Every structure is written in structure tokens, then in C-alpha cells.
Amino acid sequence: MSDIQIPNISISNFKCFKEVSIDSFKKFNLIFGKNSVGKSNLLEALYLYSNMFRSDTVISSSFFQRNIPLNNNLELIFYNFDYTTPINIKTSKKELNIYPIKSLELSTLDGIYYQVENNNGETIKLPMLINNNRQMDNSFVPINNTFPINNVNVRSAILAPSLFNFYFFNDYNTSETSVKNNVVSSFDKLQNLKMDKIVVDSLKTIIPNIESIRISSEQICEADIGLDRYLPLNALGTGVYKIFNYIVSIPFIENGVLLIDEIDNGFHYSSLRNLWLSLFKACYKNNVQLFATTHSYECIKAFNDVYNEKKDEYNSNDDIQGIRIEADKKEKYKYKAIIYNNEELNNAMDNWEVR
Structure with a gap:
């Protein structure tokens, strides 16, 4: 499809994936399968691909968000910890390769580097280093970003903005307070841009009588639902607030990609219909491609x-697919992706074990 950013993907030597490929993505892609088959790793690969022009992306996705110390752990991002083979993540549009920067000492890595092609067709090396003594040759882009993490001074290079607008939601190392602060900040920006009606319209699918949303003097998002006072959004239920969290982010990634790990986490099964009603509406309105993971049949x-x-409402008949990741029964540690289009999902719902 011409209006989506990630048409397909091939991944090799990344985390649990020796090799895996998915020939075609749709606008809405729901990824499922048993534990430890690589659902979250697939989202991380999509995240690295989307932000391939900054080499510190792997730190946030594979270490910081999972609360894993960086020291001597860079091998974790390579399949079977074998960094003699580079990581390759590519689509029919772009390609990312990640190589080790071998240590000045035995048995450790100084860092990694991304090898990408810039807009002029030139091959560029973007280093990420944890060894302050390492000097790079002239084939590398100079390091222009330094920050401490886990008592390690990390140095990385940023070549350009991300390939497209995107947002990655996951529940690793994210406190309830920081989520609420981010929601308030995002909605405040939408109000200033007079775009808050987009959010209200999306929430009408689940709260038909909602008229408006405001930020109170206590920095709380409150809704007018036709009563004699405003109600805090989180008083309407944690599910509503979590959906609101997703919806306020989508206008900022217009024509981009939304990644949500364990999308059903924290939702009662009866609320899942409301979740999808809101997401379909907001993503269609802003032309956002969605990738999400779940364990849940519901x-x-x-x-x-x-x-x-709702597909007729959006003039759609081929915009969703299910992607089941499962272990190959013939070859240990190998995984494969099985694709279910809308018709196949209709026919198969009673026959799956997805938890």
C-alpha cells in the first residue's frame, strides 16, 4: 500500500531472530503468539529501523526501558550473543546494519555502529561507544551526543531525523506519574494548536456525550460529559485514560507509525472494543500505520x-492483518511469521491458542 511507511521487513541476527521475514504489512497489524517468541523483539526491530539515523536508539529500546545495565551487555542484542555476524533490519525502502566495535580489552565490546545509507546514497557509519578511550577513524560520522546511563558515559552519533514520525508505547520502566505528565503535556500542545477536537471526536466512539476536555489548575485532564461539573478523565476508568493516552499522541505522528507493546495490558476484555473503535478512528484520520502485540484471544x-x-465507514476492505509468531517445529531457535488477512481472521477465530 502506498500510504504506509513500513511495507515489509526482514530481520537477521537480532536478539531471538536468527532470520525472520514478513513479506507485507497492512495499515493495522496485530502481532500475537506465545511467550518468548519475539513479539516485543519484532516491535524493537521496527523501532530501530524507524530511527536508524541515531545510534543511541538501541539503548532506550533494549536496555533503558527494560532496566538492563549497559556494562558488558551489548552482546544481548545479537542473536546467540554472537556479534561476529552483524544485525540486519531492512525493508524494500531502507536497510540498517549494526556491527560491533571491538574492545580495546578482551571479552567486551566498546560499542556498536549503525551502517546506513543517507539521502545522497552514501554509506554512513554512526558509532555508539561506551569506551571513552576509543578513537574512531575518518570513515565514521563524528560523535555528537554524550549522556550518562548506569554510571557509563555513552557517546553516540545523530545523523538526521527519524525516517518518519513515530511513537513507541511499552510498559517497561514507565511510572504512572510520568505517563500522566506526558498526557497533560501532549494535550496542552494540541489545545494550543486548536487540534483538541480530534481527540474529543475519537473519544465519542466510547463516550458519546463527551463535549470537551480541559486541563485543570491542578494539571489534570477533565471532561465535560453533560453534567453540572467537569470530571477527571481517570475517574471514567483506567481503560478510558489509557485510550486517551494513545489518542493524544496520534496527531503528532501524522503519516507515521504507532508501535504499542502488549496493547491489551490493563484492559478488561469488555473494554477492548472501545480501544479498537478509538484507535481505528484516530489512525485513519491521521494516516497512521499501527503495529501492536497481544497475548489475548479477546x-x-x-x-x-x-x-x-467499521471498514465501510473508512472505505476499506483490506487494511488489517494478524501476524502469529511461532517457533519452527523442525529447527530449534528458528521462528516464523504466519499471516492472517481479514477473511482468514474471520474463519479462524474459534481455532486458536494465542495466550
């Missing part, structure tokens, strides 16, 4: 049912 069913109900 989440897959709600995803499929809501699309069947």
Missing part, C-alpha cells in the same frame, strides 16, 4: 470484529 477478536463493523 483482543484479536475485538480487533477483527470492530474492523468488520
Whole structure:
């Protein structure tokens, strides 16, 4: 499809994936399968690809957000900890390779470097280093970003902005307070841009009588639902507030990509219909491609049912797919992706074990 940013993907030597490929993505992609088959790793690969022009991206996705110390752990991002083979993440549009920067000492890595092609067709090396004594030759882009993490001074290079607008939601190392602060900040920006009606319209799918949203003097998002006073949004339920969190982010990634790990986490199964109603509406309005993971049969069913109900409203008949990641029965440590289009999802819902 011409209006999506990531049409397909091939991954090799990244975390649990020796090799895996998905030939085609749709606008809405729901990824499922048993524990430890690489659902979250697939989202991380999509994240690295989206932000390939800054080499510190791997720190946030694979270490900081998972609360894993950086020291002597860079091998974790390579399949079987074997950094003699580079990581390769590519689509039919772009390609990212990640190589080790071998240590000045035995048995450790000084860092990694991204090898990408810039807009002029030149091959560029973007270093990320944890050894302050390492000097790079002239084939590398100079390091222009330094920050401490886990008592390690990390140096990285930023070549250009991300390939497209995107946002990555996951529950690693994210406090409730920081989430609420981010929501308030994002909605405040939308109000200043007079774009808050987009959020209200998306929430009408689940709160039909909502008229407006404001930020109170206590920095709380409050809704007018036709009563004699405003109500805090989180008083309407944690599910509503979590959906609101997603929705306020989507206008900032217009024509981009939204990644959500464990999308059903924290939702009662009865709320999943509301989740998909809101996400379909907001993503269609802003032309956002969605990738999400789940363990839940109920989440897959709600995803499929809501699309069947609403696809005519969006002039759509081929915008969703399910992607099941599973271990190959013939070859140990090998995984494969099985694709289910909308028709196949309709036919298969009663036959799956997805938890």
C-alpha cells in the first residue's frame, strides 16, 4: 500500500531472530503468539529501523526501558550473543546494519555502529561507544551526543531525523506519574494548536456525550460529559485514560507509525472494543500505520470484529492483518511469521491458542 511507511521487513541476527521475514504489512497489524517468541523483539526491530539515523536508539529500546545495565551487555542484542555476524533490519525502502566495535580489552565490546545509507546514497557509519578511550577513524560520522546511563558515559552519533514520525508505547520502566505528565503535556500542545477536537471526536466512539476536555489548575485532564461539573478523565476508568493516552499522541505522528507493546495490558476484555473503535478512528484520520502485540484471544477478536463493523465507514476492505509468531517445529531457535488477512481472521477465530 502506498500510504504506509513500513511495507515489509526482514530481520537477521537480532536478539531471538536468527532470520525472520514478513513479506507485507497492512495499515493495522496485530502481532500475537506465545511467550518468548519475539513479539516485543519484532516491535524493537521496527523501532530501530524507524530511527536508524541515531545510534543511541538501541539503548532506550533494549536496555533503558527494560532496566538492563549497559556494562558488558551489548552482546544481548545479537542473536546467540554472537556479534561476529552483524544485525540486519531492512525493508524494500531502507536497510540498517549494526556491527560491533571491538574492545580495546578482551571479552567486551566498546560499542556498536549503525551502517546506513543517507539521502545522497552514501554509506554512513554512526558509532555508539561506551569506551571513552576509543578513537574512531575518518570513515565514521563524528560523535555528537554524550549522556550518562548506569554510571557509563555513552557517546553516540545523530545523523538526521527519524525516517518518519513515530511513537513507541511499552510498559517497561514507565511510572504512572510520568505517563500522566506526558498526557497533560501532549494535550496542552494540541489545545494550543486548536487540534483538541480530534481527540474529543475519537473519544465519542466510547463516550458519546463527551463535549470537551480541559486541563485543570491542578494539571489534570477533565471532561465535560453533560453534567453540572467537569470530571477527571481517570475517574471514567483506567481503560478510558489509557485510550486517551494513545489518542493524544496520534496527531503528532501524522503519516507515521504507532508501535504499542502488549496493547491489551490493563484492559478488561469488555473494554477492548472501545480501544479498537478509538484507535481505528484516530489512525485513519491521521494516516497512521499501527503495529501492536497481544497475548489475548479477546483482543484479536475485538480487533477483527470492530474492523468488520467499521471498514465501510473508512472505505476499506483490506487494511488489517494478524501476524502469529511461532517457533519452527523442525529447527530449534528458528521462528516464523504466519499471516492472517481479514477473511482468514474471520474463519479462524474459534481455532486458536494465542495466550
